[in-house]
Amino acid sequence: MLNIEQYENGMGLVYKFGERFDGELSAREGINIYALHAKEHDGKVLLTMERGPRKEYRHMIKKIILTVKDGSYAIIADVEDTSKGTKMPIPDGYTVPSIWEKEPENMYWFALYNLERIKIEPGTYTSVTGKDLLQSIAGNAYMVYVPL
Incomplete structure (x- = not known):
């Protein structure tokens, strides 16, 4: 049973980034693409991923x-909303950086x-x-949950 009280702040x-496109895009560059996209779009960016967060934690994710x-290069962002595909409309002004080319049709998304x-x-x-x-x-884990 999940002890909700220990996560009262959310x-x-x-999400640990790795290299993309056969090493042509470093993890640092991948993260920077999100930061630059937000800078050019009123501070907003849509993060999409094929595998979503664990069901028991989804409603508690605030950042x-x-x-x-x-950990030497990272960004932290607030989460306005999250869903999968078209279950809920994406809030206005949130878009995916064009380099990823995947719209959130069947993906989990986070409006950051x-x-x-x-x-x-x-x-x-x-x-x-x-x-x-x-x-x-440090190992193979790429999605980790931390209490705030």
Whole structure:
């Protein structure tokens, strides 16, 4: 049973980026594309992903962190809304960076605003499993949940 009280301030979903397009786009560049898109679109950007967050956490996600494996380059953003595909309309002004070319038709999406560049240091966040966030993303895990 999930102890909701320990997440009273909500939860952050940390998404670790890797290289894309056969190494032609680094993880850092991929994250930067979202930051630049938001800068050019009134601070708004739509993050889409094929695999969504765990069902029991979806309604608690208040922030998204996009990071490289070692936390040295990351952005944190507030979540205005989230859904899958066309179950709910995407809020006005939110679009996907054109490089990704995938519209959120059958994907999970997050309407992000208030993006801020951060650096994740050891001890900054602890995952819901009790491990330090940097330890959690050092391996194959690419989606980690942290209490806020």
